[in-house]
Amino acid sequence: MIRLVLADLFQFLRRWMPYVLLLSLCLSVLISIEFDCYQVKQLIDHGITYDDYIAALETGDSEALRVVLSSITYEDGSSSTWAVYMTTFDKIVLPDYMDTMFSYMDYIALFFIILAASFIGSEYQWGTLRQVLARGIGRNAYFGSKYITLAILAWLFVCGATLFAIITGMITTWMVTGGVTWNFISSDTAKYLLSSMALITLILMAYATLTALFSTFLKSTVAGMIGGVMYLQMEDYLVGLAISGSRFSTYNPLLDQWVTPAPPEWPAYSIGYNAQYLMAHISPGLGESSTYFNHNLTNVTQSVLVLAVYCAVFIAISFFIFRKQNLTSDQN
Amino acid sequence: MTEENILVTRGLTKRFGNKKKSITAVDNLDLEVHRGEVFGFLGPNGSGKTTTIGMLLGLIWPTSGCIEFFGDGKSKPAKLLRRVGVVMDTPSFFPYLSGLNNLRYFAIITNCANRGDIDKAIEMAGLSERAKDKVRTYSMGMKQRLSVALALMHDPELVILDEPTNGLDPAGIIEFREMIRGLQRNGKTVFLSSHLLSEVEKVCSHVALINRGRILARGSVEDLLGKTKAIWLKVSDADGAVCLLEGIEWIKSVKKKETGLIVAEAEEERAFEINELLISNGIHVNETKISEGSLEDFFLATIDAGENVK
Numbered sequence: 354m355i356r357l358v359l360a361d362l363f364q365f366l367r368r369w370m371p372y373v374l375l376l377s378l379c380l381s382v383l384i385s386i387e388f389d390c391y392q393v394k395q396l397i398d399h400g401i402t403y404d405d406y407i408a409a410l411e412t413g414d415s416e417a418l419r420v421v422l423s424s425i426t427y428e429d430g431s432s433s434t435w436a437v438y439m440t441t442f443d444k445i446v447l448p449d450y451m452d453t454m455f456s457y458m459d460y461i462a463l464f465f466i467i468l469a470a471s472f473i474g475s476e477y478q479w480g481t482l483r484q485v486l487a488r489g490i491g492r493n494a495y496f497g498s499k500y501i502t503l504a505i506l507a508w509l510f511v512c513g514a515t516l517f518a519i520i521t522g523m524i525t526t527w528m529v530t531g532g533v534t535w536n537f538i539s540s541d542t543a544k545y546l547l548s549s550m551a552l553i554t555l556i557l558m559a560y561a562t563l564t565a566l567f568s569t570f571l572k573s574t575v576a577g578m579i580g581g582v583m584y585l586q587m588e589d590y591l592v593g594l595a596i597s598g599s600r601f602s603t604y605n606p607l608l609d610q611w612v613t614p615a616p617p618e619w620p621a622y623s624i625g626y627n628a629q630y631l632m633a634h635i636s637p638g639l640g641e642s643s644t645y646f647n648h649n650l651t652n653v654t655q656s657v658l659v660l661a662v663y664c665a666v667f668i669a670i671s672f673f674i675f676r677k678q679n680l681t682s683d684q685n
Numbered sequence: 686m687t688e689e690n691i692l693v694t695r696g697l698t699k700r701f702g703n704k705k706k707s708i709t710a711v712d713n714l715d716l717e718v719h720r721g722e723v724f725g726f727l728g729p730n731g732s733g734k735t736t737t738i739g740m741l742l743g744l745i746w747p748t749s750g751c752i753e754f755f756g757d758g759k760s761k762p763a764k765l766l767r768r769v770g771v772v773m774d775t776p777s778f779f780p781y782l783s784g785l786n787n788l789r790y791f792a793i794i795t796n797c798a799n800r801g802d803i804d805k806a807i808e809m810a811g812l813s814e815r816a817k818d819k820v821r822t823y824s825m826g827m828k829q830r831l832s833v834a835l836a837l838m839h840d841p842e843l844v845i846l847d848e849p850t851n852g853l854d855p856a857g858i859i860e861f862r863e864m865i866r867g868l869q870r871n872g873k874t875v876f877l878s879s880h881l882l883s884e885v886e887k888v889c890s891h892v893a894l895i896n897r898g899r900i901l902a903r904g905s906v907e908d909l910l911g912k913t914k915a916i917w918l919k920v921s922d923a924d925g926a927v928c929l930l931e932g933i934e935w936i937k938s939v940k941k942k943e944t945g946l947i948v949a950e951a952e953e954e955r956a957f958e959i960n961e962l963l964i965s966n967g968i969h970v971n972e973t974k975i976s977e978g979s980l981e982d983f984f985l986a987t988i989d990a991g992e993n994v995k
Binding site: 356359480485486488491679680681 | 701735736739742743744745746761763764765766767769771773775777778779780781782786789790791793794795796835
């Protein structure tokens with residue numbers, strides 16, 4: 354099976370697709386972080402430096418961190434103020450920059466769905482799957498190696514994105530602080546990075562195995578992509594709908610009090626909710642801004658377990674389908 | 686001396702569809718291919734050739750029956766397929782890889798060929814100059830040559846060829862014929878599925894004729910062609926002659942050609958009986974010619990007759 358994995362890496366990493374998807378992900382993250390960079394630039398233009406931020410932090414006064422960039426008073430006496438907190442510096446300075454980068458990787462699952470669908474579906478389309486099996490490779494070994502390779506690709510994908518984040522983080526840190534110190538490298542940072550990368554890989558694998566299931570069942574790349582994305586969207590919508598009900602209180606005249614309905618439990622067993630939960634665990638800023646996030650429904654261990662079970666179930670069903678399939682030439 | 690079986694199928698059957706509505710693509714197929722034979726597997730389109738090969742290669746699950754390679758009924762078929770070289774009906778490769786890298790990929794997964802074997806196979810296929818070009822830039826004929834290189838790079842004992850001359854130009858077909866003869870000289874066994882009867886006749890020592898999933902005839906080419914001759918008749922009333930001869934039991938088939946000739950498939954010795962019969966029914970016979978049966982004639986006659994000649 355190791356040979357199959359090596360051969361798959363040999364062929365797949367020669368495609369342009371994984372690099373284009375990775376580049377697209379990195380660009381989308383760069384676009385997302387551009388606003389933070391703009392705010393920091395405004396602070397610097399107003400003479401606020403990173404050292405001022407450190408000094409303000411030491412005062413312990415949160416108001417000292419607030420910088421009013423502009424203020425307008427209207428004719429009716431009302432006014433509007435544009436103020437930026439100096440904590441924005443953290444968003445583009447290592448090591449907190451990594452947290453920001455992870456929170457902006459919204460599209461990573463979408464990109465990996467495309468990649469996984471292509472990885473499995475293309476082999477049906479080109480007929481290379483038949484060529485491989487006709488050379489005495491067992492179906493179990495073939496399919497097993499596909500999932501191992503997919504996991505390696507997910508890990509490489511996350512590594513690529515993380516490396517990109519570290520490099521851009523070093524650049525922005527250098528621009529803000531005037532140089533890069535290696536103080537951010539510590540065992541805690543390494544632990545945070547590795548655990549975050551592992552969790553993101555698990556999230557990607559949940560979506561990848563689902564996509565692979567569609568691709569295997571329908572023997573198609575496009576079907577895998579559509580199936581994966583549709584599921585992602587549908588689930589996101591349904592979970593959002595279910596959770597949003599518990600975000601609003603209603604007045605109960607009988608009890609004479611405002612009542613907040615308890616959130617339903619089922620979202621805690623969905624892929625999307627757990628993926629969101631883990632992303633928020635990696636990047637707490639994301640959890641606070643999430644529209645339907647509810648911390649009470651699950652915990653990290655449960656989320657990891659739920660996603661792992663999904664992966665196992667999807668792989669088992671795909672195996673079952675693949676072992677039964679007749680691979681005629683009409684699909685190439 | 687008993688001949689060594691390289692490929693045997695017993696009662697091989699494949700039905701597609703469900704219990705209520707199913708199509709039998711291959712029906713109770715018994716085949717025996719012996720070492721050193723060039724075995725032609727003939728049949729019209731949709732006769733079950735590719736389905737049979739799919740079952741041999743483990744791509745299609747048989748409904749019933751068994752397949753045995755190299756006289757080994759105990760090992761897993763997948764393991765034995767490592768000793769088989771295959772040219773599929775459609776050349777299938779990674780389009781973004783070069784021809785060379787495609788062969789490397791398959792060499793990695795099968796662990797049966799080294800760099801020297803790959804280079805040799807590429808040279809044999811006449812692809813040395815284009816080996817580093819991406820497969821997506823190859824013509825159909827070049828892809829087919831690459832398939833041949835892939836099939837032969839690990840020096841297999843049995844070579845299965847499914848419509849291998851698809852996409853080849855006449856020069857390529859001649860080269861291909863020579864390659865098959867070369868394989869035979871080197872003691873390889875070849876299983877050639879094709880509907881190009883003249884090609885099969887030129888290279889095959891044995892053939893099996895399949896139609897609607899059933900074997901209609903099988904044996905050595907010599908034996909099969911020796912059984913019937915084509916009797917060409919130039920007559921005064923071709924339509925009347927066809928009507929008359931169609932009802933005769935010992936005439937396998939009667940065909941009217943565009944030139945007004947009629948061709949009857951029957952034993953050579955009975956040509957005079959045909960003559961007499963036509964004359965006694967008022968049809969003048971201007972010319973009678975007996976030709977050696979070709980595989981094409983035999984093929985058409987057998988398909989038409991739809992009977993099992995063994």
